[in-house]
Amino acid sequence: MDVVKVRRYKAGYEIRTERLTEDESGVPCGMDMRSTYTIPDGHYIGESRWAYRLIVALGIKPEPQMPGCQEANGGRGRTCTIGFSKRDQKWYGWSHRAIFGFGIGDVVKEGDCTASSGWTNEYLLMHPEEDLSLPLGFEARTLEDARRMAVAFADSVS
Numbered sequence: 082m083d084v085v086k087v088r089r090y091k092a093g094y095e096i097r098t099e100r101l102t103e104d105e106s107g108v109p110c111g112m113d114m115r116s117t118y119t120i121p122d123g124h125y126i127g128e129s130r131w132a133y134r135l136i137v138a139l140g141i142k143p144e145p146q147m148p149g150c151q152e153a154n155g156g157r158g159r160t161c162t163i164g165f166s167k168r169d170q171k172w173y174g175w176s177h178r179a180i181f182g183f184g185i186g187d188v189v190k191e192g193d194c195t196a197s198s199g200w201t202n203e204y205l206l207m208h209p210e211e212d213l214s215l216p217l218g219f220e221a222r223t224l225e226d227a228r229r230m231a232v233a234f235a236d237s238v239s
Contacts, residue, residue, distance in 0.1 A: 085113065092136045093120050094143075096129050119143060125160045127177075135175075140168040146232050162235035163228070172228040174235035183230035189219040194237040195230050213237075 086098040094117050101112045117132035118125055126132040126143050135141045145159030163174050171182035181194070189195045198205060198214045205212050213236040221227040 089120060092133075094118065094126060094132050094136055095120055096132075119161065127161075135164060135173075139173070140166045141173050142166075146235060162239065163231045165224075165228075170224070172224065172231035174231035174233070174238075176235060176239040179234075179238045181231075181234050183221055183227040183234070185221050185224065185227060187221045187227065187230060189215045189217055189230070189233075191217060195219075195233040197237055199237045199239050 083100045083102060084097050085100050087095055089095040096115055096117050099114050099116060101110055101114060104110050115129060116125065117127060117129050122144075124143070124145050126135065132143075135143055141164035143161035143164040145161055146163055147159070162176060163172060165172050166182065169182060169184070171184040173180060173182045175181070179194070183195075195215050196217055198212045200208070200211055213233050215230065215233045219226075219230070221230055
């Protein structure tokens with residue numbers, strides 16, 4: 082994938098026009114895609130309207146759940162699925178399906194996405210470290226606890 086054009090915005094993101102030169106089977110295609118990335122880290126946010134909504138409309142600074150290398154996601158950096166809003170003093174978690182904010186005082190209740198993993202039980206038996214769900218009654222006493230809730234939510238709905 083080649084970067085054809087980059088447009089940076091003061092809000093803290095850039096839109097890249099990327100040319101896919103060949104498909105997964107190696108057939109040339111020359112298709113252009115527009116994707117949004119964080120500045121300066123270069124982590125993938127998604128399409129431009131989603132980035133605008135997160136950053137400008139909601140005041141969220143997107144970041145990946147886990148810090149990591151730029152080589153992830155085919156050299157596109159990690160995918161941002163959580164972010165903090167100074168304005169709301171909340172951590173948000175999201176996927177293409179849902180978004181929700183967590184602040185100090187929030188509690189995990191029965192039926193909450195934060196209380197369940199996005200993985201099947203069979204998979205979790207083999208990979209228990211992948212279970213980011215939180216126990217019922219978990220309370221966000223600090224912003225770091227609220228961040229854990231946002232991570233659990235994003236993992237559950239992805």
